[in-house]
Amino acid sequence: MPDNFEIGGDFVPHRSAQGYTFEVPDYTDEIIALDQGEDRRKVILKLIEKHKPQRDRMLMNHQRYKTDASGVPVFHRIFERDVTIDNRINNDYFSEIVDIKTGYFAGKPAAYAYDKQEQNFEQVSQRIKDFLEMNRIADVNMETTKYCAIGGYSARLLYIDTAGRERMMYIPGHQAILLNEDGNIIETRYGVRYYGQEGRYIIHFYDGLRRYKYQQDGAELNLLEDNIHTFKLCPLFGYPNNDELMGDPDKVLGLIDAIDRTISDVNSEIEAFRLAYLLFLGAQVDQTAVDEMRKTGAISIPGMGGERIDARFLEKNLNDGAIENHLNRIHDNIYRFSGTPDLADEAFSGNQSGESLKFKLFGLETKSARFEQKFKAADTRMFEIMSTKWAIESLVVNPYKVFAEFKRNFPQNLLNEADIQQKLKGLVSEQTRLSLASFVDDVEYELELMEQEANGIEPLDLESDAEIIEGETNAVI
Incomplete structure (x- = not known):
């Protein structure tokens, strides 16, 4: 696996989130070109160019999740005028939204089972169990969920390793271009994975039979490998976060940026108080007297013509009440509109019952339930692809009879559950x-x-x- 697996290529920073499009690219022309047998190398370059805006947005989200300076707008904020103190503070709501969703949905391993009524139940069930355990399915599901929440979708690749074992790996969405005529990234007909330096990408192209590996050299693609991938369907397929392919924090990026700017400005103002001007009234003080004051902490000021002498700091007064209300409103809206519970809220303190907590987590549960349906559909596609490989070995597997059960990582009320079980x-x-x-x-x-x-x-x-x-x-x- 390359060192820059998560990055997948160059990233151009210093662009605001509002500068990126959320429109899903239309790859219809490229799909038709591939179906008609056009030179796939030219088509691949067009696909990468068309995918670039979406990739840049997802890469920016990933950099923001890592709190990298290139991905957090406040870290490269520019003022129209020079300022003496410019503190830049990031409030990491972004990764909290992602991590809470990931832990809540995938914190407990999903349970997979095969229908007992199907033929060869014992053999198929054991084969599926071995496949999932060997590929550490709990970890793959967790990372798949994380990348879906960050960028809007993730991908998964099935392949046969050098030892002939059936393997899977998760692919960040910014590395994957998934093609289907109706835009369904789950049931892909063609798939492209690319990573590395822009203009020098390593590119893998998959169709229903073969895998082609290229090394990009500007406008040229040099073929490195051409192999049969063993499956009868495209083994690179997607896991969408939703139909719009939007990440969980995307709708509240403006609110997060607003709270970053406000807190940064307030912090700068507070620190600037230490540099407040000392105002002398009725006296004339030279630099020597000021330097002496800094050493001793006191100063003797000679009077001028009998005028009253006064010395005071010239400071700026902050309306802390208005600022606090402004921050609280933005804070509440971030959690509300992202469907994320504020676990620091007083409602989550004390001895709360499981049922009352479920009402407080209703927003998170709603978006998790929607994501669960997408996840199950993609899992079914995974077993559709695997069944074509197992069929070669005369092992008949019905992919529509493999069931996945997801349980939320939720505080348990064992006494209440025991009562329900008994009844x-x-x-x-x-x-x-x-x-x-x-x-x-x-x-x-x-x-x-x-x-x-x-x-x-x-x-x-x-x-x-x-x-x-x-x-x-x-x-x-």
Whole structure:
């Protein structure tokens, strides 16, 4: 993996977030050109050029997530006039919005299961389990969620490694161009991954059969590899955050910038108080007297014509009440419009019940539920692609019968859940009942353990028990 995996190419800083477009590029002409057999090298260069505005926006968001100076607007702020003190303070709401969404949605590993009614259930189920465990699916899901929240979408690549093993990796969205006629980045027909120095990109192009690797040299692409990738579908596909392919903080970037500017300006003003001017009234003071004052902390001022002598600091008064109200309003709007709970709020302190917390997390849950549907659709695509590989080995896998269950990383109220579990016993199936428990990560595994425990209990010898009871009864009489 290259050192600049996360960057994926040069980044031009010093542009405000408002300078970037959120429109998803239309690749229809390029898809038609590829279908008609045009020189894919020329088409790839057009795709990269068309993808550049979207890539720049996602790269800026990623730099901002890392609080890199090139990605945070306040760090390269320019004033029209010279200022003595210019403090630049970043309030990292951006990464908090991303991290809370990532931890809430993917903090608990998703549970994958195969339908027991399908043929070869045991064999297929074990194969899927091995595939997911070998590829550290919990970590891949976590990073996929993070990049979706940052830039609007992430990608995933399936490939066969040098040892012949089935592998997967997440790809940041700014490195991936995903092509489908209807704009659906999940069911891609062609995929492009590119990274490295601009003008010298390393480029991988995927279709439904082959992988082509190129080294860019300006307007030329030199072919390095041409291989069959083993799958019958394009193995590079997307995980959208939403249909608009927008990141979670994108709608509140202006508010975050506003609070950065305000706090930076206030901090500069407070620090400037230390440089306040000393005003002398009714006296004339030379530089020697000022220097002596700095050493001793006192000064003797000779009077001028009997006038009253006064010395005071000339300072600027700040309306701290108005500033505080302004900051509080922006602060609340950032959390409100991004659908993120303010965990520092008093509502999250003390002994809150699980149900009351759910109402406070309703905005986060709403956008997570929408993202979950996108994630499940992309997971289904992953198994569609993998099933074409497994079919070569005569292993029939129905990708639409692989189910993923996501559980939110939410404070548990075990006493309340235990009560619910007890009341539901016998009213619904055991699988349905256990799936409602937040402390059960894998329902199938839990059912197996329960069955093993049930089989391990020795049956009661009712005849022996009856004889003992009867003997004790006679003895008492």
